[in-house]
Each structure stands twice: as C-alpha cells, then as structure tokens.
Amino acid sequence: MLTLIKGGEVYAPSYMGKKDILLVGNKIGYIKDEICVPKDFVDINIIDAKDKYVVPGFIDSHVHICGGGGEGGFKTRTPEIQLTDITLGGVTTVIGVLGTDGTTRTMSNLIAKARGLEEEGITTYVYTGSYQVPIRTITGSIQDDIILIDKIIGVGEVALSDHRSSQPTVEDIMKIAAEARVGGILSDKAGVINIHMGDGERQLDFLEEIVETTEIPITQFLPTHMGRNTKLFIKSIEYAKKGGFIDFTTSSSSEEKKSRDTKPSRALKILLEEGVSPKNITFSSDGQGSLPKFDNERNFIGLGVGKVTSLYEEVRDAILDEGVSMDKALMTITSNPANILKLYRKGYIKEGMDSDVVLIDKDTLEIDTVIAMGRVMILEGEIIVKGTFE
Template identity: 45%
Template sequence: MTDRYDDSNLLTLIRAGRVFAPEALDETDILIADGRIAALGRGLDVPDGWPVEVVEARELTAVPAFIDQHVHVTGGGGEGGFATRCPEITAAEIAARGIATVVGILGTDSISRSPADLLAKVRGLRAEGIAAYMYTGAYRVPPPTLTGDVQTDLAWIPEVIGVGEIAISDHRSSQPRQDEIERLVSDARVGAMLAGKRGICHFHLGDGERGLAPLRRLLSETEIPAEQVIPTHVNRNRALLEDAADYAKAFGACVDVTAFDSPGPDDLSGFQAVCDLLKRGVAVERITMSSDCNGSLPDFDAKGRYLGMRVARNTALIEDWQRLVLEEVLPLDRALGLISGNVARVLGLQERKGRLAAGFDADVTLLDDKMRPIRTFAGGQCVYASEA
C-alpha cells in the first residue's frame, strides 16, 4: 500500500485587520508555508489550485503568539502531602490563552516527578502542536538531571534550554552555598555554549530576607554575564520588587514577574508589578511576565507550617497583560515584549520566535479589540479557535 499524506492545507493565508510584528506594519496578510512565515504583504494571493486555507480575520489584530517561560506542565505542588499534587496542563489550556511556546519546569517536588517525566510531557505537547521546551533541574542543588550532568543535558538534549527553577531565599530551597550557585551557573553556561543555546539559569525567589543577594554576588564576583541569570517571582512582596528594580538597573539584567492567580496578601499582581518596575526606571525590555501555571500557591505560617494551597492557572497572565494595554500603561507594540519578544530573547529563541517576519516560526495569535485571543497558530497549525 502506498503511504499518502493530507495536502489539503499546505499553505495558510491569514487576512488580518492589523499586524503588529511587534511594531505596527502596513502589511495585513500573512502567508504561512511549512510552519514558517513565508511572506507578509497586502493583497497576497496564491495561484489557483494550490492547497491553501484562507483565514478571514479583518476584524482582528495579528501579533506574535505568546511565550510562557515558566509552566509546571506536569503539575507542581506536593508541599502538603501527596493529595496536594497539582494536575498536568493540556495543550488546549495553553493555546486558549494565545500561547504557542512554553518552557516546562519542575519545582519543589522532584521526587515523584522527574526530569524524564517532564521531557515526556514536553514531547507530548510538541506532538499536539505546542512549541515546548524544558529546564533541567528543580528547586534543589545539586539539581536532578536526565543524564546525570547539567552540561550533558544541555549539550545533547534539544528540548533542554536551561536549568531551573533553582530555589533561593526560600525555606523550601536546599539552601545552596554561594560556590554551589556559581558552579551550577557556570556548568549551564558551558553546556549551552557547546550546543549553541543561551542556557539560562531560572531562579525561583522566595520571600526570605536575602532576596536577590546571592545573584548580586554572582554577577559582582564572577565573569558570568547578567543575561545568563533570570530571577522569577520578583513580585512576591514589595520589598523584593524594589530589590529587583535596583538589581535590573545595576546589572542591566532582566527580571521575570509572575502573574499570580488570586494574589495573596503580600503578592503584587503582574499588572501592579510591571507598573511599579516601570515607575522605578526599569526599561520595559528588561521585564518579562510568566504564569507559574499548574504550580502550587501554598500558604505557610510564620514558622513555615503548611496551611493550604491553590493551583495556579494561566488566565491571570493574559488578564494582567490585557490590562496593561487597555489602561494604556504601555502601547501594544511595547507591551508585546513582556510575553513575546523579550521572552524569546531571554531564552535565546529570538532568531525564530517573538516576531512576525519572513522565515520566523508561524506562531501567530489573533486578538479582538479587547486583546482577547480568538485564534492561535503554532508552527502554522491552528491550535485554538474561539467558539464565540
């Protein structure tokens, strides 16, 4: 029997009302071929008989699809016992928020969940159309790995693009010494260099009094560049956010804001955090936002005893971002960097993601006038279409 393939939709032509790449373009049509953007223009067409799907979206705005660099794709949690393990996320839940690219992560629990589980989930999401990557490691140092070595993971496993989330300034961390942090970051740097990757170290910040001090020492006392290190959850409380603003300006570093789902009494929302960072003089190019979705949001008392837990979702990420645009804190072209272009640069994916341009991955989100995702394309495939 002869193998056959479905050639009915080899090409896709999106006719949008506006295109932000992230800057506003005169072009309104996007031609997609073989998972990449083939051309942008006005009145684009293809010869009769060619296998093309035309998406009429004149009432919508096309933007680079969103990137979430901090997702517990296999579920997080576990701090309150086995019954508090969070569920996995689905490809549909990701795509419905306009997100086409995620980075999977392990957190507190690297015992009942392993890097191998994470890699399997990442590959499963890829099979469903989502561009998925992962960090090797987890909260603890030395970190759990796939091959037994951080450098080897980064050098030989394509999906591994960094190390994380390494916990510091948190009672749940392994309380790593400064020399352990320095060795871990240097291992990530060398392994990534061998594979042509950025190889960031993604650091979880708790609410401990040390704050960003370990990372300040790292950048002050070693030759490690600031782009190698990304602190996240920097809006856990106001003092930490102030520390993060000073850190970003002092080192020309990037900081990642978490769009907390139902922020606690000390947390600042993603919206508030971005506003405060901007007011404190941090350039928007130095700020990213992520969801921490399907991770746990545990509550502890003053002695570190577990009180309860909520499961984070990725809805707050999009809602906080929409608010920044709709309340005119940032214009659309600059706001897109927070969850697209800036993130692509941080992860070392800027040559193929975070921008609508010929040759880039065909990751496109169509937004309505309220900045709500209506359709999401990942690698040229429509992975979400609103029923409304």
C-alpha cells in the first residue's frame, strides 16, 4: 500500500516546513516539497494534510498493557488495555511494564499482550521485572532476557523510595544496572532500568551514589514519576543537569490535577528555563496503571486508572498554556524516548524510518489522523481499526 500525505507542515520533530510524504508499506519512502501522482496511477491512498501539522507517531514508554493495581484488593486490579485506548492518543509505540503486582501479572502475560497489540497494528516492547527485587525474569537472568527475547529492551519498573518497594539496597540496584548494561551492549538494546520513584525522602540518592562510585553511567537509568512532589522535581533539575534522563507521568487523578505544581507541561517549561537539555526530558502516561490514593498513614482510600490519551494532552498544554515551542514539546514523546531506548526506526519523520505518523489540526492542536506502520488507525478523528475485542 502506498499512502501519500500531501501539503502538511512537518515537524520531524524539528521543523521541516511544508512537505509531501510518501509512505511505502511500513516505511517512509520519500519526503519532498511536492510529490506528483501520475494521472493513470490509482493504487494509492492520498491524505490531504492541508491545515495540518504532520509529526512522528508518539512513543509511550511506560504503559501497564496488562492492567495494573491491586492495592485495594483483587477487585481493584485494572483491566488490560485495548488498542484504541492507545491509538486515540496518537501513540504508535508502547513499552509495556509490570508494576506493584508481579505475582498475578506475570512476564509471560506481559509479552503475550505485547505481541497481541502488535498483531493489531502498533509497535510494542517491554521491560523485564516489576517493583520487586530480586527481579522476576523469564529466563532466570536479566542479561539473558535482554539478549535472547526480542521484546525485552530493559528492566523495570523497579520501585525506589516507596513504601510498596522491596526496600532494595544500593548494591542490589547496582548489580541490576550492571547486568542490564551488559545485556544491552551485547544485543544492541538500551538495557536501561526504568525506576519507579516514590515520594520517600531518599529520592534519587541510590542512583547518584551508583553513578559516583562505579563505572555505570547516569544514562543507564530512566527514573519516572519525577513530578510526584515538589521536592523530587527540584532534585530532578540537578540530576538532569548532570546528564541524567528524567521522565514525567501525565496521568493523574482530578485532585492531583488541581493541586499539583509539577504538572508535566509546566515542569517542561521550568526545566528548559533552568537550562536542562531538552534531549533529557521524556513524558510517559502510566496508562492503564492504577492511581491509588493513600491517607497520611498509608492506608488505601481510593483508585483511578491512568490514560494513554493524557500523554499528548500534556504536550498540547505545554505548547498552548506554557509557550513551549512545538518541536521541544514533541521531543518528549518522539525523538527523546526513541534515542534513550534505542528504537532506531522510531521517533522521527525521515526517509527509511517506520511509517508512524500523526496529523494534528493547526487551529486546535487536536489529533486528526493516526497512522501506525503505514496503516491508518484513526482518520479525521474517526476510529478505522479497532482491537479484536472492541
């Protein structure tokens, strides 16, 4: 199938101006100022992108595709995600994770769900493990999982500074990082450790100690939930200036949205003003994960569910409400996660890359059309492809 996107204004995510883009199957074939179709050539799908921005498909690097939760008992286990929960948010690549529950949610389940979503049309990868240490793997080894299982690109989400963690030592995390790093080197994968940051007082202490006392580079870690509280956010600025990657969670409860002073869109503006490299900042949704609420004594009092659609909502807010430039805002969900996670064919609009493309309305900045691996999933706001059980 050939698909021609005509007359759109391209952010790749850097600005390219008005271009025509020819998608050849699952790859971007040509990008030209104008691509003309011969009059007698009929086997081509033409999408009019006039008055649209054309951007790379979004990468969500932290999604509980099997569901998450359980902090309030078995009835609070959130359901598995559906395809359109993802594509309606412009996301064409997801990284699946396990969270608090590494018992009833298993690595076999996670990989099977990832393969199912890929059969339905999007690109998927996963992390091995969950909150718990020692890491529960498929093969019995972190290094072997990363090297031998194509879907596994790193470790996560390992919980630190959180009352729900396994309370690992610095040495525990050090050994996990070392094994993941070698696994990544030998398989040309990222081998990163996705760290769940809780709201405890230790914050980033473990990661900073490892970087200062070993040969493991700061780029081996991708700590998330960095806007969880103001103290952690302030600490993240210093950490990122040292070269560390920092990830901000876009899903939140309505109460958090009202009170949080580290909303990702706002945080992005502050980070850029503080001189943090725009290449070191990512957003992820925590989609389909539970959003547990605890009282001051750590008792469970309520639950929400994370939404993948929140990912682009925060990018849009950064542009419209905070005045962040479109290219820098888009980097947080396109080129940055692609580079950090070594997803070589993702995150850019460039000839030879995977044909993951999103069209955005220029006036409203709402998502208009979503194309994943050359297949139109959403067209002019309407769902074209549904998941198997939708």
